[in-house]
Amino acid sequence: MFQANRCAAALFFAVLATAATARADDAPRALRSCVACHTFDKGGHSKIGPNLWGIAGAPAMHDDAYGKYGDDFRDAAASGLVWTDANLDAYIADPVNFLRDAVGRRSVRTYMITRVPRPNDRGAIVEYLKSLKD
Numbered sequence: 001m002f003q004a005n006r007c008a009a010a011l012f013f014a015v016l017a018t019a020a021t022a023r024a025d026d027a028p029r030a031l032r033s034c035v036a037c038h039t040f041d042k043g044g045h046s047k048i049g050p051n052l053w054g055i056a057g058a059p060a061m062h063d064d065a066y067g068k069y070g071d072d073f074r075d076a077a078a079s080g081l082v083w084t085d086a087n088l089d090a091y092i093a094d095p096v097n098f099l100r101d102a103v104g105r106r107s108v109r110t111y112m113i114t115r116v117p118r119p120n121d122r123g124a125i126v127e128y129l130k131s132l133k134d
């Protein structure tokens with residue numbers, strides 16, 4: 001029994017290590033705070049948030065298959081929001097505040113609440129997002 005458990009644990013950690021190595025090759029470390037809600041591969045399914053392939057330079061609400069954009073986010077998109085480098089950087093620095101500014105209201109609702117406080121991390125994420133294109 002003990003042996004079997006140890007074996008399972010070793011296998012589990014081996015799988016984790018492989019997954020981490022594969023991702024570390026092409027994605028920045030800071031992206032780990034995004035993968036719970038987003039996929040990044042072409043045609044990837046949406047999760048809690050939309051798929052982010054091709055997001056850089058695209059208009060907001062770029063994932064047609066994602067039906068769960070919030071009303072406030074829809075308003076921001078309707079006002080012509082485009083994901084320039086500067087907008088991506090400001091959004092992931094503080095998505096709630098960014099959305100407030102975009103719609104001109106203090107009270108907004110969104111599930112995108114992850115802040116990336118360090119400029120270096122944001123820079124690495126934005127560069128990675130820009131690489132997600134054909």
Ligand code: HEC
Nearest residue numbers: 033034037048049060061062063069070073110111112114
């Ligand atoms: C808790 C879930 C969650 C996490 C964690 C999260 N997001 Fe989001 N994200 C969302 C949701 C939900 C939306 C849609 C926004 C809305 O409806 O308000 C979104 C939208 C976005 C958009 C705009 C997409 C579009 O189609 O216009 C970008 C860019 C984005 N997220 C990047 C990130 C990055 C980068 C991270 C990691 C630093 C991250 N998100 C972490 C849930 C999340």
